[in-house]
Every structure is written in structure tokens, then in C-alpha cells.
Amino acid sequence: MKCTMLGTGHAIVTHCYNTCFVLEEDHEYFLVDTGGGGQILTQLEQANIDLCSIKAVFISHAHTDHIMGVFWLIRMIGMYTMMGKIKEPIYLYSHPECIQKIINISKELFTKELSCLGKTLLFCPISDLEERKILNHRIQFFDTQAKKIAQFGFNYEYDDEHILTFCGDEPLSRENMCTSTTYLMHEAFCLYSQKETFKPERAGHSTALQACQLAEKLHIPNIILYHTEDTDISNRKMKYTLEGRSVYSGNIFVPDDLEVIEL
Numbered sequence: 001m002k003c004t005m006l007g008t009g010h011a012i013v014t015h016c017y018n019t020c021f022v023l024e025e026d027h028e029y030f031l032v033d034t035g036g037g038g039q040i041l042t043q044l045e046q047a048n049i050d051l052c053s054i055k056a057v058f059i060s061h062a063h064t065d066h067i068m069g070v071f072w073l074i075r076m077i078g079m080y081t082m083m084g085k086i087k088e089p090i091y092l093y094s095h096p097e098c099i100q101k102i103i104n105i106s107k108e109l110f111t112k113e114l115s116c117l118g119k120t121l122l123f124c125p126i127s128d129l130e131e132r133k134i135l136n137h138r139i140q141f142f143d144t145q146a147k148k149i150a151q152f153g154f155n156y157e158y159d160d161e162h163i164l165t166f167c168g169d170e171p172l173s174r175e176n177m178c179t180s181t182t183y184l185m186h187e188a189f190c191l192y193s194q195k196e197t198f199k200p201e202r203a204g205h206s207t208a209l210q211a212c213q214l215a216e217k218l219h220i221p222n223i224i225l226y227h228t229e230d231t232d233i234s235n236r237k238m239k240y241t242l243e244g245r246s247v248y249s250g251n252i253f254v255p256d257d258l259e260v261i262e263l
């Protein structure tokens with residue numbers, strides 16, 4: 001299984017794209033979040049991902065930096081459906097309120113593209129601890145109990161023995177969801193050493209240090225940090241890794257946009 005980070009930044013970054021990524025196996029894709037707009041199409045193109053090969057989409061929550069790209073996907077899915085390029089349905093998973101927002105906004109924005117809804121784009125409302133299969137692997141969604149807005153994460157069994165845990169964009173509160181985690185995907189708004197500058201707690205976020213402390217406490221072997229500030233992207237990997245390393249003995253990934261992680 002391959003993880004390509006399409007975006008790695010927080011809500012209002014301008015030097016990278018908002019956090020979203022794809023999991024890939026056998027040229028089929030599972031897209032997690034869509035970023036804040038039309039740049040999702042650029043990111044997919046630059047990662048060489050054919051939109052028609054996306055089999056499933058998950059939207060963690062209805063904040064603009066995660067949901068707005070979906071309307072560009074619907075625009076394209078609608079067009080490709082009319083062209084006969086999409087034959088099998090794409091499944092969109094999210095919690096019911098988020099799906100309702102996507103439907104409501106789509107009805108305001110689109111006319112002929114609406115014909116793909118319920119046909120080539122199928123909405124799948126999920127509930128806490130619900131299990132499904134995506135790309136033939138078991139996934140269990142969970143309510144992250146986020147403070148700002150209803151948000152879901154998931155545990156994805158990307159092979160028989162390994163689990164990727166995605167926590168959305170707030171600090172993990174349900175530690176019991178990570179008992180078998182191989183890779184923890186956790187937000188890190190900034191460095192702990194820069195918390196006075198960026199004030200992550202004010203935005204409901206954590207730091208690289210805090211995320212890595214959590215991974216150490218839970219004995220998780222790998223952590224992927226994302227949803228960061230973007231004032232020093234060229235040194236971000238080095239600085240975040242260095243800070244995390246001081247408290248964490250596992251592997252630290254601080255991907256740049258379009259970076260690929262082999263799980």
C-alpha cells in the first residue's frame with residue numbers, strides 16, 4: 001500500500017496545499033479529504049492519479065480546508081459520467097451531517113452534474129465504529145470526539161497485520177482506538193518551541209512534540225505528521241523530525257506535498 005500526500009498544510013496555508021492524501025493499491029485509489037478547492041485537481045494530476053481510478057472518498061469533517069475540494073471532484077465526476085468514462089460507482093463516506101452539507105451545496109452549485117449523485121457517486125453515511133471495506137481492506141470509522149465540529153477518523157487494515165490510524169485534524173482523544181496501530185497519522189500545527197508564535201491550542205491543535213509524545217506513550221512504531229503551518233516548508237521536515245525525535249523512539253515522517261510513503 002502506498003500513501004501519497006496531496007497536501008500537508010493547515011486550513012489557510014498558501015505555500016502548500018491543505019491536508020489530504022490518497023492510499024493506493026493496484027492502481028486503485030482511496031482519497032482521504034479533498035483540501036480547500038480546485039487545487040485538488042492539480043495535486044491529483046501532479047501525483048499522476050487518474051480521477052476515474054478513485055474508488056472511495058472519505059471526508060473527515062465539514063471544514064472548508066477538507067471539504068471544498070469535493071465540489072471540484074463532483075464537477076469532474078459529473079462530466080466524466082456524461083462522457084461514459086466512469087462506469088463503476090465511487091463511494092463517498094462521511095458522517096451524515098457532512099454528507100447532507102455536500103448534497104445541499106451541490107444542489108445550489110450544479111445542474112447537469114447532479115445526475116451523477118446517487119449513480120456514479122454514492123453517498124455512504126457512517127456511524128461511530130462502523131466497519132466497511134475499501135480497496136478490499138477492512139476499515140473501521142470512529143468519531144474522533146473533536147471539539148469544534150463533528151469529525152471522524154478511521155483504522156484501516158491495509159494488509160493482514162498492519163493498521164493505519166487517521167485522526168483527522170485535532171489531537172487524538174480516543175487513545176483506545178490505537179491499540180494495534182502501525183502508522184499513526186496525527187496533526188502537528190507547529191513546533192512546540194514555536195507555540196507562543198502560532199498558539200496551536202487556540203486553534204485546537206497540537207505540536208510536533210506533543211504528537212510524538214503521544215505516539216511514544218502508545219508504543220506506536222511510526223508517526224506521520226501533517227496539517228502544519230507553512231512559514232518554513234523547506235526546513236519543516238528537518239525541524240519537526242528533530243523535535244519529535246527528542247521524545248519518540250519510532251519512525252517520524254514529515255512529508256512534503258506529493259511525497260509518497262510506502263506503508
Ligand SMILES: [Zn+2]
Pocket residue numbers: 010011063065066169227
Ligand atoms: Zn483542517
